[in-house]
Each structure stands twice: as C-alpha cells, then as structure tokens.
Amino acid sequence: MYWLLSASPPPDGPRTPKSLEDAQDSAGEAAGWVQEHWSDWLTSGLRIVFVCVVAVVLRYLVRRAITQLISRMNRRSEISDSGKALRGLLVSGERRKQRSQAIGSILRSVASFVIMGTAALTVLSGLGINPAPLLASAGVAGVALGFGARNLVTDVLAGMFMLLEDQYGVGDRVDAGEASGVVLEIGLRVTQLRGDAGEIWYIRNGEIKRIGNLSQGWSMAALDVRVRAEEDLEEVRAVILAVGEEMSKERPWDEILWEPVQVLGLDEVTLDSMVLRVSAKTMPEKNLAAERELRWRVKKALDERGIRIVDEPSLALPSPSLEK
Numbered sequence: 001m002y003w004l005l006s007a008s009p010p011p012d013g014p015r016t017p018k019s020l021e022d023a024q025d026s027a028g029e030a031a032g033w034v035q036e037h038w039s040d041w042l043t044s045g046l047r048i049v050f051v052c053v054v055a056v057v058l059r060y061l062v063r064r065a066i067t068q069l070i071s072r073m074n075r076r077s078e079i080s081d082s083g084k085a086l087r088g089l090l091v092s093g094e095r096r097k098q099r100s101q102a103i104g105s106i107l108r109s110v111a112s113f114v115i116m117g118t119a120a121l122t123v124l125s126g127l128g129i130n131p132a133p134l135l136a137s138a139g140v141a142g143v144a145l146g147f148g149a150r151n152l153v154t155d156v157l158a159g160m161f162m163l164l165e166d167q168y169g170v171g172d173r174v175d176a177g178e179a180s181g182v183v184l185e186i187g188l189r190v191t192q193l194r195g196d197a198g199e200i201w202y203i204r205n206g207e208i209k210r211i212g213n214l215s216q217g218w219s220m221a222a223l224d225v226r227v228r229a230e231e232d233l234e235e236v237r238a239v240i241l242a243v244g245e246e247m248s249k250e251r252p253w254d255e256i257l258w259e260p261v262q263v264l265g266l267d268e269v270t271l272d273s274m275v276l277r278v279s280a281k282t283m284p285e286k287n288l289a290a291e292r293e294l295r296w297r298v299k300k301a302l303d304e305r306g307i308r309i310v311d312e313p314s315l316a317l318p319s320p321s322l323e324k
Contacts, residue, residue: 055119
C-alpha cells in the first residue's frame with residue numbers, strides 16, 4: 001500500500017488517456033494535410049484575387065473609355081454642326097445629349113455584365129465548382145422570365161433600336177398612329193408625347209408599329225391655285241413666281257423657305273377652270289405657316305392684276321368678261 005500513499009508514479013509507469021492519443025493523431029494528420037495542400041490554396045486564392053482585381057480594373061477602364069468616346073462624338077458633332085447652319089437647325093443639342101446618354105448607358109451596362117459575369121464564372125471554376133448547372137438553371141430562369149415579361153423585353157429592345165437608329169428625338173413632332181405630338185422624353189420602355197391640346201401621351205415602344213417624323217429633313221408647302229380657264233396661263237405663272245421671289249427675300253421667310261417657290265404646272269384642267277400646283281421646300285414644321293402666307297400673297301397679287309381665284313361653286317356664276 002506504500003506506493004498508493006507516496007507521490008511516486010505506479011510501478012508500471014505513467015498512463016496516457018486514449019482520447020488524448022486520438023487528438024494528437026488527428027492534429028498530426030490535419031497538420032500534414034494542411035502542409036500538403038497549402039500551396040494549392042495559396043495559388044487558388046491568388047488566382048481569385050487576381051481575377052477580381054483584373055475584372056474591376058477592366059470594368060472601370062471600359063466604362064471610362066465608353067464615356068470618353070460618347071463625349072468626343074458629341075464634341076465633333078457640335079463642331080461639325082457649327083459650320084452647317086442647316087444641320088444645326090435639324091438636330092438639337094438636347095436631342096443629341098439624350099441619345100448619347102442612352103446609348104452610353106446601354107453600352108456601359110452590357111460591358112459590366114460581360115466582364116463581371118466572366119469573372120464570376122472564372123472564380124467558380126477556381127473554387128472547383130462546375131458552373132454548367134448554374135448556367136443551365138439561369139438559362140431556364142431566363143426563358144421563364146422572357147415568357148412572363150415578353151412585353152417588357154419587346155419594349156426595351158424596340159427602345160434600344162429607336163435610339164441607335166435615331167428614328168426621332170426630343171423636340172421632334174411625330175405621328176405614331178393613335179397619338180401624335182412633340183416628343184418630350186424617350187425611354188427604353190416608354191416614349192412621351194405632348195399632344196396639340198396639351199395632353200401627354202405615354203406610348204410603349206413595343207406598340208409603335210410605324211411612326212412618321214415631321215421634323216427630320218425638310219417639309220413641303222403646297223397649294224393649289226384655281227383660276228378660270230380663259231385666264232392667261234403665263235401671266236398667272238409670272239405673278240406666282242414674282243410673289244415667291246419677293247417672299248423669299250423678307251424676314252423671317254428668307255430662313256423658312258429653303259428653295260425658291262416653284263409652279264409645278266397644271267394639276268387639273270376642265271372646261272371652266274384650271275388648277276396650278278405651287279410648292280416650296282421649307283424648314284421642318286414650318287410648311288403650314290408658309291402655305292398660309294404664300295396663299296395670302298398670291299391672292300392679293302392676282303386681285304391686283306384682275307385675275308380671280310375661283311372654286312367649284314363660283315364656277316356656276318357668269319364670268320365678268322362674258323357679262324361685258
């Protein structure tokens with residue numbers, strides 16, 4: 001019993017618990033496994049960090065390049081338009097600014113999606129995750145979303161092509177079929193028009209099947225001058241041309257009329273009357289004002305020459321020359 005009371009160890013030597021031996025063995029195996037794979041972890045981590053840094057830097061550079069490209073194009077257009085009065089009248093600064101901003105936003109979004117998506121797939125591959133199932137799931141979800149929101153997708157695609165093709169811009173007067181007016185704002189989904197009565201029309205871009213732009217290029221002022229058949233045709237023509245030449249030299253018609261007034265010829269000839277077609281190329285949306293002014297001046301000039309403008313009801317009345 002002496003050995004039980006003394007502080008000396010038992011005669012068989014110290015006893016180590018079984019759990020402690022297992023812990024030591026596990027720690028040794030873990031340390032060996034870490035020592036074996038730490039280089040792979042370090043390589044994968046550095047690769048992931050490198051991919052993320054390259055993606056962020058590339059995204060920044062691409063977005064900045066797109067912004068500078070759009071700004072440079074706007075500056076060149078402004079310089080070009082400053083030397084061309086005609087084009088400066090057709091393309092407003094607000095229209096060019098909005099169109100360039102919309103195109104730049106689309107290009108930046110596409111570039112960010114492509115760069116960051118490629119980086120995400122590369123990171124997943126580096127982590128040992130197969131991205132194929134994720135891509136398949138995303139494809140199925142995209143198809144389902146496309147069916148559910150096909151109208152939205154149609155509107156956005158139509159808006160993108162309208163902006164890229166420059167079909168119309170802010171300030172243009174357009175005829176979209178059921179609605180017409182001046183364009184207030186162009187979005188990727190909706191176009192806003194200000195109607196003639198002051199109302200605002202919101203038109204989905206995907207619903208626009210055809211559109212007429214009344215502000216691009218030029219407009220045509222056209223009117224018919226009907227006189228009696230016995231009038232001197234050459235005299236009537238000379239009067240109209242003289243009126244047009246005089247009108248083109250006065251303000252503001254010298255800027256509104258872009259070409260001389262022309263007498264295209266006889267548009268209709270009957271036993272009682274003849275109709276002369278008169279036309280003039282004008283500034284966009286100024287054709288109605290030019291028609292009214294030209295009709296006023298032609299009427300006054302013909303009255304001074306004793307030539308009457310007639311219509312269908314007045315043809316039934318006897319001619320003054322016949323009464324004499």
